[in-house]
Amino acid sequence: MKKITIAIDGFSSCGKSTMAKDLAREVGYIYIDSGAMYRAVTLYSIENGIFNGDVIDTEKLKKEIKNIRISFQLNKETGRPDTYLNGVNVENKIRSMEVSSKVSPISTLDFVREEMVAQQQAMGKEKGIVMDGRDIGTTVFPDAELKIFVTATPEIRAQRRYDELKAKGQEASFDEILENVKQRDYIDQNREVSPLRKAEDALLLDNTDLSIEEQKKWLFEQFNKVSK
Ligand SMILES: Nc1ncnc2c1ncn2[C@@H]1O[C@H](COP(=O)(O)OP(=O)(O)O)[C@@H](O)[C@H]1O
Numbered sequence: 001m002k003k004i005t006i007a008i009d010g011f012s013s014c015g016k017s018t019m020a021k022d023l024a025r026e027v028g029y030i031y032i033d034s035g036a037m038y039r040a041v042t043l044y045s046i047e048n049g050i051f052n053g054d055v056i057d058t059e060k061l062k063k064e065i066k067n068i069r070i071s072f073q074l075n076k077e078t079g080r081p082d083t084y085l086n087g088v089n090v091e092n093k094i095r096s097m098e099v100s101s102k103v104s105p106i107s108t109l110d111f112v113r114e115e116m117v118a119q120q121q122a123m124g125k126e127k128g129i130v131m132d133g134r135d136i137g138t139t140v141f142p143d144a145e146l147k148i149f150v151t152a153t154p155e156i157r158a159q160r161r162y163d164e165l166k167a168k169g170q171e172a173s174f175d176e177i178l179e180n181v182k183q184r185d186y187i188d189q190n191r192e193v194s195p196l197r198k199a200e201d202a203l204l205l206d207n208t209d210l211s212i213e214e215q216k217k218w219l220f221e222q223f224n225k226v227s228k
């Protein structure tokens with residue numbers, strides 16, 4: 001079977017990484033969560049005085065962007081990759097509401113995107129990769145053999161995120177999460193550089209009424225059609 005590139009884009013919290021990880025694990029592909037990379041840059045910015053309230057010191061971040069090294073390492077317990085920022089495991093920290101509330105403004109910055117896209121393209125050079133995000137099918141891998149664009153209603157997406165945080169024992173407010181999901185969708189769709197949009201050749205999946213198992217089955221069917 002030939003190795004292909006799989007790009008999964010779509011709105012926040014709709015299940016992209018869940019299905020991308022499952023597919024990658026079963027077919028032996030690399031999985032990259034590109035959102036985790038933007039979240040890691042955001043965490044770095046919070047921890048290194050780049051934010052003053054909601055205002056970003058873009059000059060400082062521009063100077064430091066080359067010092068921000070992001071990598072992934074398989075967590076043997078979860079069987080999934082954890083995100084590392086300059087050698088430190090930040091997988092839990094990057095999922096906090098504070099990072100969620102600041103990540104989309106950081107992701108509008110052209111020099112941040114330039115650096116992340118270069119790193120993502122290097123990771124996908126050999127194909128055999130599943131990457132999820134917002135601009136994978138449009139900008140990072142425009143020639144990907146399989147492109148999926150996932151969507152679901154904001155309410156169901158917020159509920160899924162809420163359930164996830166609760167299950168991890170983290171404090172969460174449904175209204176705050178719903179507001180964050182809507183706000184990020186707006187910023188992601190309206191930014192100048194690589195806005196979130198469906199690539200013309202992407203398959204649309206609305207998984208509002210699909211279970212995790214059903215969407216996994218659907219994705220496998222698409223993979224099998226293309227990778228033959
Ligand atoms: N079809 C589905 N039905 C119910 N819950 C789902 C479904 N797909 C994903 N989830 C759950 O929703 C949450 C968000 O999924 P995730 O894959 O992190 O989304 P994304 O990568 O799009 O932000 C996770 O807790 C995940 O387990």
Ligand SMILES: Nc1ccn([C@@H]2O[C@H](COP(=O)(O)OP(=O)(O)O)[C@@H](O)[C@H]2O)c(=O)n1
Binds near residue numbers: 011013035036135185
């Ligand atoms: N390829 C990508 C991936 C994420 N992002 C940004 O990073 C944020 C977090 O991405 P994510 O995939 O972790 O978001 P969730 O949907 O998992 O909450 C998004 O809301 C975007 O602002 C991006 O701009 N481009």
